[in-house]
Amino acid sequence: MSNIYPCRPIAYLRSPYAQRIDAPHQPTVVQGTETGDVAQARVEFVDDLPGEAFADLAGFERIWLIFAFDRSQGWKAQVKPPRGGPKRGVLATRSPHRPNPLGLSAVELVAVEARALVVRGVDLLDGTPVLDIKPYVPYADAFAQSRAGWIDEIDASQGRHSAPGPKRPRKAKAGPGH
Numbered sequence: 001m002s003n004i005y006p007c008r009p010i011a012y013l014r015s016p017y018a019q020r021i022d023a024p025h026q027p028t029v030v031q032g033t034e035t036g037d038v039a040q041a042r043v044e045f046v047d048d049l050p051g052e053a054f055a056d057l058a059g060f061e062r063i064w065l066i067f068a069f070d071r072s073q074g075w076k077a078q079v080k081p082p083r084g085g086p087k088r089g090v091l092a093t094r095s096p097h098r099p100n101p102l103g104l105s106a107v108e109l110v111a112v113e114a115r116a117l118v119v120r121g122v123d124l125l126d127g128t129p130v131l132d133i134k135p136y137v138p139y140a141d142a143f144a145q146s147r148a149g150w151i152d153e154i155d156a157s158q159g160r161h162s163a164p165g166p167k168r169p170r171k172a173k174a175g176p177g178h
């Protein structure tokens with residue numbers, strides 16, 4: 001039996017972030033989250049994906065994007081997290097350099113268009129291939145009180161939430177959908 005699992009993009013993301021330094025570390029630290037002034041992005045479906053496949057998404061406030069880190073090259077077993085501290089096992093981090101270059105982000109669904117989704121709060125580069133989309137379902141996906149290992153330890157030692165903010169502040173408000 002093969003241990004290769006074929007995947008192909010079902011969509012491509014159009015985002016305001018051309019380079020890694022522009023992209024936020026996670027959707028929850030996207031610039032403007034507190035004021036609601038968050039850049040929009042578009043998930044544009046490939047031509048041969050039937051429209052029925054993304055029917056019924058409109059009622060969901062958030063969706064999961066499962067995507068390929070297509071601009072990552074190679075990976076190491078341990079990485080130095082941007083929030084500081086010692087190196088950590090790559091699978092205990094959200095590093096874009098992983099044994100399989102897969103990422104997932106829960107983004108806000110703003111609108112469903114004919115062959116695209118308008119979303120907000122993305123941490124992905126423009127052109128990122130989207131491999132799958134799933135609805136974000138709070139009863140299944142939200143565990144707000146869960147322990148977060150070494151991240152909790154750093155937060156406790158610093159006396160604050162250590163999530164890194166945007167590396168380079170966004171200059172213009174303009175982006176897809178604006």
Ligand SMILES: C[S@@+](CC[C@H](N)C(=O)[O-])C[C@H]1O[C@@H](n2cnc3c(N)ncnc32)[C@H](O)[C@@H]1O
Pocket residue numbers: 020021023024025026027068069070071072094095096102103104105106123124125127128129
């Ligand atoms: C820390 S990862 C987190 C991504 C996702 N939320 C996750 O947890 O899997 C976010 C960073 O990945 C990098 N990135 C975004 N899109 C990428 C792509 N298509 N290829 C390679 N790196 C990418 C950017 O530097 C961005 O700041």
